[in-house]
Amino acid sequence: MRLGRLVCGAVTVLSLTAANSSGSPAASVPDDPPTTAWTLAVWQHVPGKADGALATVAAIPHWRAANALRRREIVEDRQFLVRALVLHTDLAIVQRQAAEQRGTSPGERAGAGSFVVEDGTATGRREGSPHWAVAMQIAVILATWRHADAHPDAPPDADARRIALSWFHTVNALFLHWAEGSLRYVDTGLRHYPDDAGLHLYRGAVHQMFADGRVQQFLTGDADARGQSDAPQSAAVERARAESDLRRALELDPTLTEARIRLAHVVGDGGQPGEAVGLVQEALRAGVPPFFETYATLVLGRNLVRIGRLDEALAAFDRAATLAPAAQAPRIGRSQVALAAGRTADALRALTDARGPERAGPAAAEEWAIYFRVHDPTATVQLAALRAEIK
Amino acid sequence: MRRSTRPGAATPAWPLWLVPLAVPAALAASSAGPQQPLFSARVDSVRVDVDVRRHDRPVPGLTASDFEVLDNGVPQKVELMASSAAPIDVVIVLDTSRSLDARQRAHLSAAGATLIDALQVGERAALVTFSDRIDIRSLFSSDAPALKALVATPTPTGDTALNDAAHAAMVVGTAATGRPIVILFSDGADTASFLDDRAVLDTARRTGSVVCAVTLGDKEGVLPELADLTGGVFMKESSLARVARRFAEILESFRRRYLVSFTPTGVTGEGWHTLTVRVKGGGQVRARSGYWAGPAASPR
Numbered sequence A: 001m002r003l004g005r006l007v008c009g010a011v012t013v014l015s016l017t018a019a020n021s022s023g024s025p026a027a028s029v030p031d032d033p034p035t036t037a038w039t040l041a042v043w044q045h046v047p048g049k050a051d052g053a054l055a056t057v058a059a060i061p062h063w064r065a066a067n068a069l070r071r072r073e074i075v076e077d078r079q080f081l082v083r084a085l086v087l088h089t090d091l092a093i094v095q096r097q098a099a100e101q102r103g104t105s106p107g108e109r110a111g112a113g114s115f116v117v118e119d120g121t122a123t124g125r126r127e128g129s130p131h132w133a134v135a136m137q138i139a140v141i142l143a144t145w146r147h148a149d150a151h152p153d154a155p156p157d158a159d160a161r162r163i164a165l166s167w168f169h170t171v172n173a174l175f176l177h178w179a180e181g182s183l184r185y186v187d188t189g190l191r192h193y194p195d196d197a198g199l200h201l202y203r204g205a206v207h208q209m210f211a212d213g214r215v216q217q218f219l220t221g222d223a224d225a226r227g228q229s230d231a232p233q234s235a236a237v238e239r240a241r242a243e244s245d246l247r248r249a250l251e252l253d254p255t256l257t258e259a260r261i262r263l264a265h266v267v268g269d270g271g272q273p274g275e276a277v278g279l280v281q282e283a284l285r286a287g288v289p290p291f292f293e294t295y296a297t298l299v300l301g302r303n304l305v306r307i308g309r310l311d312e313a314l315a316a317f318d319r320a321a322t323l324a325p326a327a328q329a330p331r332i333g334r335s336q337v338a339l340a341a342g343r344t345a346d347a348l349r350a351l352t353d354a355r356g357p358e359r360a361g362p363a364a365a366e367e368w369a370i371y372f373r374v375h376d377p378t379a380t381v382q383l384a385a386l387r388a389e390i391k
Numbered sequence B: 001m002r003r004s005t006r007p008g009a010a011t012p013a014w015p016l017w018l019v020p021l022a023v024p025a026a027l028a029a030s031s032a033g034p035q036q037p038l039f040s041a042r043v044d045s046v047r048v049d050v051d052v053r054r055h056d057r058p059v060p061g062l063t064a065s066d067f068e069v070l071d072n073g074v075p076q077k078v079e080l081m082a083s084s085a086a087p088i089d090v091v092i093v094l095d096t097s098r099s100l101d102a103r104q105r106a107h108l109s110a111a112g113a114t115l116i117d118a119l120q121v122g123e124r125a126a127l128v129t130f131s132d133r134i135d136i137r138s139l140f141s142s143d144a145p146a147l148k149a150l151v152a153t154p155t156p157t158g159d160t161a162l163n164d165a166a167h168a169a170m171v172v173g174t175a176a177t178g179r180p181i182v183i184l185f186s187d188g189a190d191t192a193s194f195l196d197d198r199a200v201l202d203t204a205r206r207t208g209s210v211v212c213a214v215t216l217g218d219k220e221g222v223l224p225e226l227a228d229l230t231g232g233v234f235m236k237e238s239s240l241a242r243v244a245r246r247f248a249e250i251l252e253s254f255r256r257r258y259l260v261s262f263t264p265t266g267v268t269g270e271g272w273h274t275l276t277v278r279v280k281g282g283g284q285v286r287a288r289s290g291y292w293a294g295p296a297a298s299p300r
Helices: A013-018 A033-044 A052-059 A062-068 A078-102 A131-143 A158-177 A184-192 A197-210 A213-221 A235-252 A257-269 A273-286 A290-306 A310-323 A329-340 A344-352 A379-387 B022-030 B102-118 B144-152 B162-173 B197-206 B223-230 B240-255
Strands: A114-118 A121-126 B017-019 B045-054 B067-071 B074-076 B078-081 B088-095 B124-130 B134-141 B179-186 B210-216 B234-237 B258-262 B271-279 B284-286 B290-293
Touching: A033 A052, A033 A062, A033 A078, A052 A078, A062 A131, A078 A121, A078 A131, A078 A158, A078 A379, A114 A213, A121 A213, A131 A158, A131 A184, A158 A184, A158 A197, A158 A379, A184 A197, A197 A213, A197 A235, A197 A257, A235 A257, A257 A273, A257 A290, A273 A290, A290 A310, A290 A329, A310 A329, A329 A344, A329 B162, A329 B197, A344 B134, A344 B162, B045 B067, B045 B271, B067 B078, B067 B258, B088 B102, B088 B162, B088 B240, B102 B124, B102 B144, B102 B179, B102 B240, B124 B144, B124 B162, B134 B144, B134 B162, B162 B179, B162 B197, B162 B210, B162 B223, B179 B240, B197 B223, B197 B290, B210 B223, B210 B240, B223 B234, B234 B240, B271 B284
Parallel strands: B088 B124, B088 B179, B179 B210, B210 B234
Antiparallel strands: A114 A121, B017 B045, B045 B258, B045 B284, B067 B074, B067 B271, B078 B258, B124 B134, B271 B290
């Protein structure tokens, strides 16, 4: 069963104890029964599968795992830590999916967890999984991990650090993919990897999301949300923060094309369309995957309109329409260009011409609406790479 | 569409827009009565719908000499035109985003139908619905049953692309042969548009529709500014059940507006022209705050 199909309770603890094929943890198993079960599950979990190991750990209070992670014999075993990292990540994903399937009700408005926002209005809250925190605890251990035999002044193990960084990248990409805004994981990641371009890119994308109209409308009307300590700020503040992070990402890695496109979007909306045009043109010259080409071309078009380069803007919107025939934004853009050029009939025709294919569903949503959710590489690819760390 | 006329309701009212030479002939052919030629053979004419009130009541019986119009500060010679010469073309814009429940959508459909029923002979309606997608359901038509059927047809729900919808509605308004007015309902501010506030205000400057908007609740977005710029009205309503009445009031009030016309004199240049409209004897005057001149259409 793939993770996406798991509903808690569909698997049993019994199936876990019968299977122990992935390693031999005997030397490091503590004698506390729940901790023992957790340790066994860590060794038995098959990455990406909704197996019995996940059910076992789901049944154990998460704080037991957190406590166990303070034991020396556990933190000294890098392989175990990596396995535990993947297991708790998988479990958090499963629990998120289960919470999503349960949905929300108005009665959950006052509860804990994430706000569920639809069309700028909070419709409920969704319970979060405590296993994200456990996984992050493990990632932090790995970020500073040294082999037991290493000299105290030796740098942390490079491989462990690389895997921990991969986790921070993956989790932030996942949360953005789900349109769940959280600074917790990216801020923690940046404390341990302050010069990582990818993490600055993700934090920039989170702030970009916080500046989005959907979030801003929600904040306008929701006093509860505004009162949260990590609540998004005004669009202008969030745009400034996004700009800062995205510029830093590009300083650290000038080849980070996604950061360049996002920065163009942010600075264009912040009143610097000329700079936005330069940035996005440079990104497009470097070559980008299909989604980013559509997104970048739309950013290019809207900023070319702002500086009055209408012929080039029209070419950009034509390109976007070719890349995404079902998208609405290129047609709106073409209409805007025609109107600015004094061609009102063309402006109307751009809106009424036969559309391309209809959207297939939320996954094929309007490109302009999902810009903060898509990354290169995608969250799915990054998650697969993280799971593949378990040899 | 109700085929009735309102005796004594001939007071003109229009939005402002720049009228190119080719338009008057088409307009005269399609809707103007033969006794009331709208335009002489002039290069351009600017028309402004003007609402004049004293003590919050419409002021009837004004003549051209009662109006003072300044184009970029330069006084203009104005004419007053009869509204019967150019009937109203109304663009109905309805928000179908997911924040409206089924009952609210039913109220909104009823409000749209009420508006269509209120149209008089020669008046037409276009229909735009929107959530995150903009759907131009009908261009200007006098086929009331067909329009009402469209209003009653459920549409997909999603986020609120209010700015994009307002842009589309004003562009649809450019196809008007009569006096274009956009009557828009939204239950919230924009959450999903490609166009930002500045862009949609730019559309308002470059098109001629008067934009009147009714919203539910406190979220209003760019709508008050849009209404102010185009000489329209912005209303907040606490219940969707009352939106139908608001729509009818807007239409009725629009019919009572004066239609002031002038050929720009002593002003040159493309771009934005600021308009000042005053009435002798004072009063509350509502009219577009300006108009866009040029650029000349370029071939594509």
